[in-house]
Amino acid sequence: MTDDSKFHHGAVDDKVAPIVQMQDIQKHFGNIIALAGVSFDIRPGECHCLLGDNGAGKSTFIKTMSGVHQPTHGKILFEGKPMSFATPRDSMEAGIATVFQDLAMIPLMSVARNFFMGREPTKGRGLFKRFDVEMANDITMTEMRKMGINLRGPDQAVGTLSGGERQTVAIARAVYFGAKVLILDEPTSALGVRQTSNVLATIDKVRKQGVGVVFISHNVRHALAVGDRFTVLNRGKTLGTAKRGEITPEELQDLMAGGQELAQLEGSLGGTV
C-alpha cells in the first residue's frame, strides 16, 4: 500500500452533519429489484468510496442521488431537509455534480460545448443574453490542462478524443461544477498512470475545500489511496460501511467480490488485483 501515505486524510468528524443522507433507498425496474434498501451518507470534506461487484447496484444508487432515477422507496435528505430531485438539473442546482459511468457526453459536439452543456455561461441581458463562447473555450482549456491533458483545441469534437481524454473532460467538468458533492462513477477506468494520479490528487484537493466526494471504483488501491469511508454493496444491499483504518485491503477486496473467495486467484495473480 504505497499509495496509502500519499494523500492527507482528514479525520471525518462524526458530528459533522452530512450533506446528503440516503435512507433505505429501494429502486425497482419493473420486476427487477436493483436496490433493496441502501443507506448511505456523505459529509463535507470526506471521500466516501462505494464499492461492489458488477451489477451490485452502484450506478443505480448514485443515479438516484443525482436525480436520474427517483427511488421506489426511501428518503433523500439534502442538508437535513427532505428533497426529491425530479431531474438531474435539480440535483445540479443543489450543488451535486456527477461523472456518470457512460460519461454523458455528446460525440458530435465540441469539448467546450460539452463541458458547459446545460450550464452555459452567458453575457449580455434580456434579448441579447447569449452563450459566452470565448469564456467557455478559455475555461475548458484551463481546466483540462489542470488535469494533465493538453487539448488540441476547445472546438475539437468529443468523438475524436481518446477514451481516457473523454473521461478526463467529464471529470474536469464535474469538478468545476461540483460545489457541494462530487460523484465519480468509475472515473479512472480508462486513465493512464499520470491522469489517474491527477484525478486522485484532485479528489484530495476538492475534499480539502469541503466538498463531499462519492467515489466508485473497482480498484482497491485507488479506493484506499483516497477513501475515508468505504461502503460495500452486494446484490442491491449494503454489506456495511467501514472507516479507513478499520479494514485491511484484503478484507475489503473479499467484500467487494461479494464475500466469495478469491484465494485461488490471488496466488496466480500475485495479489495485484
Place this chain on the structure above:
Amino acid sequence: MSDTTPNQTTDERIKAEPLISRLMKRPELGAIAGVILVAIFFVITADSAMFTASGIINFLTPAAQLGILAIGAALLMIGGEFDLSIGSMVAFAGLFFGVCVMVWGLPLIVAIPITFAFAGFVGAINGFIVIRSGLPSFIVTLAFLFILRGLSLVGLKWASGGSTQLRGVRDATENDWLAPVFSGDAFPGFFAWLAERGLVETFSNGTPKVTGIPVEILWFVVLALVATYVLLRTPAGNWIFAAGGDTTAASNSGVPVKRIKISLFMVTACCAALVAIITVIDAGSTDARRGFQKEFEAIIAAVIGGCLLTGGYGSAIGAFFGSIIFGMVVIGLTYTNFDQDWFQVFLGGMLLIAVLFNNAIRKRVTGER
C-alpha cells in the same frame, strides 16, 4: 505526484489545419457548394432572364416559402426529431386562419396571433405524444399528416358550405393595416425611386419590373439569421444540439430535453402557420391541397443543408441554401429547354448526393469510431 503540467501552448501532435479542411467541417458547406454548382448549371443552360432581378425574385419566392418550413424542420432535426405533418399543418393553419377572417370576421391583429397560438398548440400535441410515448416522431407525425389533412378537408367543407376552397380572403384583408407585413412586396417606394433613377429595369411605362421584395423573402432571411444566432450563440442552441446528439446524455447533464423538444415541435408548426398566412393572404383563398408534400421538400432541403437524419448536427444557414437550390431547380427548369419533369430526378439525385456527403462529413467530425 504533482499536477503541474508543461505550460506549452503549441502541440507537436497537431498538424496545421488548412483553411479548406476547416471549412469542410462546417455542416452548411455542402449546400453552399450546391448553390454554386446549380447556379453555374443554369447560367450555362438557362435563358439569361433567369439571373435578372425579376428572374431572381421569381425563384427566390418559392424558395422562401419552402425555406421558412425548412428552417423549422432543420431546427427540429438537429434536436433529433422529425415532423412529417408540416405540409398538412400549412393546410390546417390556413383553414383556421381563413375561418378567423371569413367566418368570424376577425381583424388580422387578432387572427394572426391566434393562428400562431393554435398551430403552436397542435405542434405541442405532436411533441407531447412523441415525448410521452417514446415512439419515433416519424410515426407519430405520419399519423398527424393524415389527421390534419383530413381535418382540413372536413373543416373547409363546413366553413364554405360544401366546397374544399374558402375564397374571399383577399377582399377581407385588403384594407387591414397589418396585411403589408404578411403579403405583397416590401419597399415599393425604394424600387420606384430606383426606377426613376434608371437603376433598375423598367417596363416601357416607367414602372419598375420588380416592384419590391416579396415579404416572404424577408421573413425567410430574418428567420434564417435568428435561427442561426439561436443555434450557435445561445444556451438554447447548445441544448438543441445536445438533445439531438444523445437524449440521455443531454438530460443527465441537466439539459431540459423534453421542454426543448416540445418547443421545437411548436416552432416548426408556427413556421407552417407563417407560410399558411402568407400564402393564403397572397392567393386570397385557402384550399385543402395547400402545403401538399411540403414536409418532404422541407426535410430534403434541411438534409441538403447538412442536417443529419440521426440528429445533433446541422445548420439553419444550410437549410437556407438548401431551399434556394430547390427554388432554383423548380423555376430554373422553365428557363431551359429541359422537360419540367426532370425536376423530380434532380431532387432525388440532390438528396442522395447530400446524404452521402453528410455521412462523409460526419465521419470526419467524429473521427469515425
